[in-house]
Amino acid sequence: MIPKTPPASAPTMIEFRDVHKWYGDYHALRGINATIREGEFFSLLGPSGCGKTTLLRTIAGFEGISEGVVLLDGRDMADVPANKRPTNMVFQSYAIFPHLTVAENVGFGLRRQRLPKAELAGKVEEALTMVGLRGFGARAAHALSGGQRQRVALARALILKPKVLLLDEPLSALDKKMREQMQVELIRLQRQVGITFILVTHDQEEALVMSDRIAVMFEGQIAQLSDAETLYRRPNSRKVADFIGTMNFLPATVLNESDAVVEVEAEGFGRLSFGADQVADDGDAGTAIGFRPEILTLLYEGQAWGDREVSAVVEEVVYYGDMTYYDVRIDGSSKTVRLSARNVFGRPVFDRGVRVRVGWNPGALILFR
Amino acid sequence: MARRAKGAGAETAGGLLLIAPPAIYALLLLAAPLLLLLTYSFLTDGYLEILREFTWANYSEAWTNPLYRGVMLRSLGVSALVTAATVLLAFPVAYFVSFHVDPARKSTWLFLITIPFWTSYLIRVFLWKVILGYNGVMNAGLMKLGIITEPLTFLLYNVNSVIITLAHAYAPFAILPIFVALEKIDRSLLEASQDLGESKIVSFLRVTLPLAMPGVVAAVLIVFIPTIGDYVTPQLVGGPEGRMVANLIQLQYLRLDNYPLGSALAISAMGIVAVISLIFLLLTRRYIRGPK
Amino acid sequence: MKGGIFRIYTIAYLVFLYAPIILLPIFAFNNATVIAFPLQGFTTKWFTQMWSEPGLWPALQNSLTVAISTAILSTVLGVLAARASTRYRFPGKAPVMGLIMLPLVLPEIIVAVSLLVVLLGIGVPLSILTIILGHVLMTTPFAIAILSSAFQGLDRSLEEAAYDLGETPVSAFRLVILPLVMPGIISSLLISFTLSLDEFIIAFFLGGTHVTLPVYIFSQFRFPAAVPVIMALGTLLVALSVLLLTIAEYYRRRGIAKSGGKDTGGFI
Incomplete structure (x- = not known):
């Protein structure tokens, strides 16, 4: 499923302007600047304690901010309490009211509208149908399974037609199968209702699968904000590269440098030159070249390769069924790198200790410095 | 910073607003009275009125008069014995409920254990008098069984009866903290111990007991501290040689009208209890510090 | 049988715990003025005599007034303190809570x-x-202990969910928190009531000429002839306490079941 990104020209739904948050001496948010577009599926991704949940909660109004401005649909949210904001939230624990039925939970937010009974029941049933829980209204909330609670929480939030739906690690309590199923359903639901979804997750795969754009956060700051593919193929720093998927690093030294091109000598790869768009921040870890496992191609005997190739020894083999990961040591390199190969029927997996040819393409490498 | 408004400040304010009524109540009716009690203990007792003159006399009287000193020492001894008996007798009960009772029935057992505690203390103590008395249940039973030929007299109106009655009254206070500590023990630790070659009994001694220590320490303190100030039990079953410090305090206040001396006795008792408790906590701290 | 000797020991211990309470009704229905064995036959006369005891009724009335007022006041204070301590962080929390909970270990005579x-x-x-x-002062710590476990079991995000869905702090408290802690509140009311109804020393010191039921009972112990009637009265009081406690326990468990929590044991 390829997410259809709303164009960059789509109207802004949320804007953070230099947002800071202090808890006593602890600086939780350190100058957040970002805009989230209308109709976008946006993710806040980062390790625990990076401030992603805090940032989400400033949108919901559960956390005040110490400095800066949060604009929602053009309106400053500073003095708008949580219960007056056009946002609704799906909580990590789902926060299903245990003393109420499913229908009472879903209809909870409609209480203030004082709708006639039949209309209320109709809306509740409509919301339940949307999340695949048609006919569950009369059930007691505490008798639901994890996946069902998740759906009730979604229905309860969406029934109010918020401008923004906030999802705080909504899938973290589910098992793997259920999680994958809910990921697809959430994407479908988001397309259907067209509301801006903001998802907080620490699971990079989940963020990549679901989001139009992702903000990667470390230590209260946004390290990179871009679409999933850019984030994966062109991380702007070693930290982001390390956090998203697997990235191999090999030490390198700069030989020459001009405005447009940097020339380096890299372990195992020899002399390489990088364009300005291939350079990322090394975060004081030292100059290195970086590449994803699938960038290297393990060449079987006699296979022709039109580009560059190096020779290496297989040191470890990790078999995954559809894929195999090989840790190989490229000749002239001090450490092994990991590469991945799709398994093809009829072609045996390479053994440990075997000498292999590895094909690669200089355009796919990144220089961290 | 103008926008700091709705953060930690509001959180603090909400908490303070809520805690204010119970806190003010406790300050006015507990902290202030205790301070006044302390003040009184340094004032001079005049006839029918209390003179506002500072004196150590009440304390020197409380600490040197052999009568007061004797009662104080006896109170400490009785409390220590009651504490030891209660905690030792309670441990197997807590252990049974925690380790051998089906989880679904644990709260029923605890409920059964706590029921007697919630019923009239006065009447329970009086019934101990009936059980332990000269013509009491115990003597009647033992005589019927032919174990004794004439009633035992050492059962009632002495330190023994005070200890038995108090050990009965404070039983749940000892059982519950030990139970809570035992419940927290990860059962796989015991399996690990046995897996590493220890027998069940050694596993108990090397794993269960050390991990249950915080509960035992809590049980000791929660029994020791209030028993020393118990009034009803020594009054009803203690007889003249079973009197404790609370009876002395009551005597000074309600009979002799000597508030300063009564206050000095009360403060002294609390002080001694506090010091002993702190020493006990220091001695056992290596057990309590253990894993959370 | 699970537990073996531990089970036997525990049952023996329960016999020890229940001995006085079991003897109480035996003597209340015993046709003798002396409280001793052997029993002298069945009678209900001590119960009927109770009606004509002059001092008993004002004492009962006083006790009920005290116990009901105490139950309500300490539960209100308990709700405030339990909510503050489980939900909020504020400076001085530990010492303040320590002071409020102090009567739990302080000998009653000192409080008195x-x-x-x-x-x-x-x-x-x-x-x-x-x-x-x-x-x-004395029952509030018990109320706090009971109510804290009720408030503790509440997922904080339930409250936030209510705000998120448009409710104010007041309506969120009414619609979400109150129904979920209600069993705890009922339990706290019953326990405070029971404790106050049975309390002797504070009533003895602070009542002056106003006598509560325990003070009345204590004064009657001096007259051997009055004791059988006190046994009858005690039987009724113990029966009432057990009834109230059973109701309290029922609500406590229902509260735990309702909030989806796990039962971890008794009141304390």
């Missing part, structure tokens, strides 16, 4: 005499009201 000193010092006459003041 220190209050007595203050009340007489500022010239407040001893009355039912002064007993209530003392009892609230």
